[in-house]
Amino acid sequence: MRNDKNGGYGGGPGQMPHLATTYAAVNTLITLGSEMSLSSIHRENMLKFLLQMKDSSGAFRMHNGGEIDVRACYTAISVASILNVLDDELVTDLGNYILSCQTYEGGIAGEPGSEAHGGYTFCGLATMILINEVDKLDLPSLVDWVASRQGVECGFQGRVNKLVDGCYSFWQGGVLALAQRLLPIVHKQLESSFISGVQASAECKKSCNFTAGETGQDENLCRAGTSHPDNEGEKLSDFGFSSIGRQTECGPLFHSIALQQYILLCSQVLEGGFRDKPGKQRDFYHSCYCLSGLSVSQYSWSKDDGEPPLTSAVLGPYTNLLEPVHPLYNVVLHKYYKSHEFFSTL
Amino acid sequence: MPSSVDEVDRIPLSARPEWSDVRPVPQDDGPNPVAPIAYRDDFRETMDYFRAVYLADERSRRAVDLTTEAIGMNPGNYTVWHFRRVVLESLNADLHEERDFLDRMTMRNAKNYQIWHHRRWLAEKLGPEVANKELEFTKSILDLDAKNYHAWSHRQWVLQSLGGWENELDYCCMLLEDDIFNNSAWNQRYFVITRSPLLGGLQAMRDSEVGYTTEAILANPPNESPWRYLRGLYKGNASQLISDNRVSELCLKVLKTSNSCRFALGLLLDLLCYGFQPSEELRAVVEALRNSEQDTVSSNLAATVCLILEITDPMRSNYWAWRRNNLPSQVR
Numbered sequence: 001m002r003n004d005k006n007g008g009y010g011g012g013p014g015q016m017p018h019l020a021t022t023y024a025a026v027n028t029l030i031t032l033g034s035e036m037s038l039s040s041i042h043r044e045n046m047l048k049f050l051l052q053m054k055d056s057s058g059a060f061r062m063h064n065g066g067e068i069d070v071r072a073c074y075t076a077i078s079v080a081s082i083l084n085v086l087d088d089e090l091v092t093d094l095g096n097y098i099l100s101c102q103t104y105e106g107g108i109a110g111e112p113g114s115e116a117h118g119g120y121t122f123c124g125l126a127t128m129i130l131i132n133e134v135d136k137l138d139l140p141s142l143v144d145w146v147a148s149r150q151g152v153e154c155g156f157q158g159r160v161n162k163l164v165d166g167c168y169s170f171w172q173g174g175v176l177a178l179a180q181r182l183l184p185i186v187h188k189q190l191e192s193s194f195i196s197g198v199q200a201s202a203e204c205k206k207s208c209n210f211t212a213g214e215t216g217q218d219e220n221l222c223r224a225g226t227s228h229p230d231n232e233g234e235k236l237s238d239f240g241f242s243s244i245g246r247q248t249e250c251g252p253l254f255h256s257i258a259l260q261q262y263i264l265l266c267s268q269v270l271e272g273g274f275r276d277k278p279g280k281q282r283d284f285y286h287s288c289y290c291l292s293g294l295s296v297s298q299y300s301w302s303k304d305d306g307e308p309p310l311t312s313a314v315l316g317p318y319t320n321l322l323e324p325v326h327p328l329y330n331v332v333l334h335k336y337y338k339s340h341e342f343f344s345t346l
Numbered sequence: 347m348p349s350s351v352d353e354v355d356r357i358p359l360s361a362r363p364e365w366s367d368v369r370p371v372p373q374d375d376g377p378n379p380v381a382p383i384a385y386r387d388d389f390r391e392t393m394d395y396f397r398a399v400y401l402a403d404e405r406s407r408r409a410v411d412l413t414t415e416a417i418g419m420n421p422g423n424y425t426v427w428h429f430r431r432v433v434l435e436s437l438n439a440d441l442h443e444e445r446d447f448l449d450r451m452t453m454r455n456a457k458n459y460q461i462w463h464h465r466r467w468l469a470e471k472l473g474p475e476v477a478n479k480e481l482e483f484t485k486s487i488l489d490l491d492a493k494n495y496h497a498w499s500h501r502q503w504v505l506q507s508l509g510g511w512e513n514e515l516d517y518c519c520m521l522l523e524d525d526i527f528n529n530s531a532w533n534q535r536y537f538v539i540t541r542s543p544l545l546g547g548l549q550a551m552r553d554s555e556v557g558y559t560t561e562a563i564l565a566n567p568p569n570e571s572p573w574r575y576l577r578g579l580y581k582g583n584a585s586q587l588i589s590d591n592r593v594s595e596l597c598l599k600v601l602k603t604s605n606s607c608r609f610a611l612g613l614l615l616d617l618l619c620y621g622f623q624p625s626e627e628l629r630a631v632v633e634a635l636r637n638s639e640q641d642t643v644s645s646n647l648a649a650t651v652c653l654i655l656e657i658t659d660p661m662r663s664n665y666w667a668w669r670r671n672n673l674p675s676q677v678r
């Protein structure tokens with residue numbers, strides 16, 4: 001049992017609470033899934049801690065006096081949502097902060113101005129979905145950026161022109177799994193970005209209504225700040241649950257079998273565990289994210305959450321099939337359902 | 347892992363007279379620890395003494411020195427770093443000395459979040475007088491790893507909070523001369539042209555940047571960075587993207603010379619989806635790329651582009667198929 005006197009969990013006994021360890025602890029307790037482990041979480045104190053981490057920019061700090069970035073936003077919101085303590089105060093200005101972290105490349109950075117990066121892109125997108133502001137993002141360019149991150153090696157890279165790494169199987173693969181559930185919104189944004197009646201002109205230097213803002217949403221895209229109208233009146237936390245929804249009819253937006261090949265043939269360590277790439281050492285972080293990425297990949301053709309895939313969707317013997325994970329929280333789906341039931345009455 | 351004091355020469359804290367008044371506090375692992383960590387003796391002892399001063403909230407010089415030892419053994423201990431800041435502030439310590447210490451720590455742990463955050467805290471306290479030194483320091487880290495994410499974030503923070511923009515565009519040029527594929531340098535370039543108070547902003551810089559980027563693309567069409575950068579120059583302004591001849595001319599040129607470059611085709615697809623009206627020459631070049639064995643013919647150029655990409659960029663064939671099935675209705 002870990003330390004949560006102040007609300008939140010630290011790295012070990014006697015340490016200050018930290019959002020990364022809080023996220024890990026909560027997900028671990030949910031994965032254990034017993035009455036005892038779920039009820040051990042002090043939700044009121046947790047909310048207090050999360051509110052203390054909230055910054056005036058709309059983002060969150062990782063710990064008291066700590067760094068502010070998109071990871072902190074995700075870990076805070078993921079925990080708040082899964083424990084059913086997501087409240088308006090946590091969400092103020094958060095969507096705008098994350099939007100300001102979407103770069104000209106389409107991906108999302110750790111802080112405004114930094115480079116688009118797979119880990120932060122997952123954190124940013126997942127958070128926006130959880131707080132029901134996903135249509136503020138330029139989804140077509142985000143999807144285009146992530147789809148382009150799958151390399152000739154078949155795994156995903158974290159940034160343009162960098163090497164592939166097994167952990168991005170989840171960070172980038174997971175983004176595309178989420179995107180698959182948002183395709184109607186992506187399509188809507190694509191539709192409305194068409195500009196009619198513009199003639200190509202060699203002298204055309206004068207722009208139309210250019211907005212100098214960092215978010216730079218095209219004038220024809222969805223207006224920033226519009227929340228998804230269907231969810232009016234639904235409790236904020238429910239969005240995580242309902243949004244997992246049905247995948248659209250089309251398959252994955254990445255090459256699922258190729259990704260599985262990379263994970264099983266390059267990242268897997270035969271003595272057990274997974275690694276970044278051959279030549280690197282195995283560790284628990286890579287083991288976790290390679291497995292989650294593998295699961296996402298195996299279920300990427302399933303229409304309903306956790307629906308057993310066809311054998312053609314699973315590389316290798318069907319015994320390779322893993323448990324499905326919830327792509328927003330990265331916990332095993334049936335553990336998520338159990339905890340959702342437990343916390344939704346509180 | 348190197349520690350600040352050589353393991354063999356280290357005098358245990360219990361044997362140091364200046365610590366004799368302190369009772370070390372062991373870690374409370376609870377009654378039945380499931381997987382207790384097997385700490386090294388010197389590590390355990392250092393942390394036991396740290397817990398003592400931390401719980402007593404002792405803000406002294408020796409407390410700072412103790413955090414130095416603890417940090418040396420585990421630079422990821424954010425609680426120790428936080429306490430160090432608290433004590434340094436209370437003591438009104440000489441922060442220039444702190445900066446020298448931090449320089450050495452950072453060189454050894456260049457990808458550690460706590461160290462870079464401490465650096466930001468320190469630089470903020472020291473103010474604009476350290477702007478140039480901070481830029482020099484991040485440059486020294488980038489000399490070893492030109493894509494260190496923390497170094498770049500810190501550099502951007504320094505520029506925005508402390509200044510020093512004068513040579514930043516030149517620095518980007520230099521890095522790109524070294525390695526035109528360095529996406530971090532392209533990102534920094536974007537940062538400079540859009541945010542530098544010394545330049546006119548994106549609108550003012552666009553023309554010259556389009557020229558620079560075009561050259562970079564033509565020198566190396568398979569380099570993804572300048573293609574995304576080019577799109578970025580028109581962010582929020584799709585109408586100008588599709589009406590600026592230079593963009594479509596570039597696609598045409600690249601498609602005529604390289605074999606179905608996926609970035610040229612991807613950009614062309616985006617142009618068409620925004621409403622670009624292609625020339626006959628462009629249509630012809632694209633048609634020529636089509637595999638004549640494919641019997642799916644389309645008068646819709648955008649659909650044709652997608653079909654070509656589905657074959658020539660197989661890793662993304664599902665993505666291109668989705669694009670083809672989701673072309674804006676006016677494009678179909």
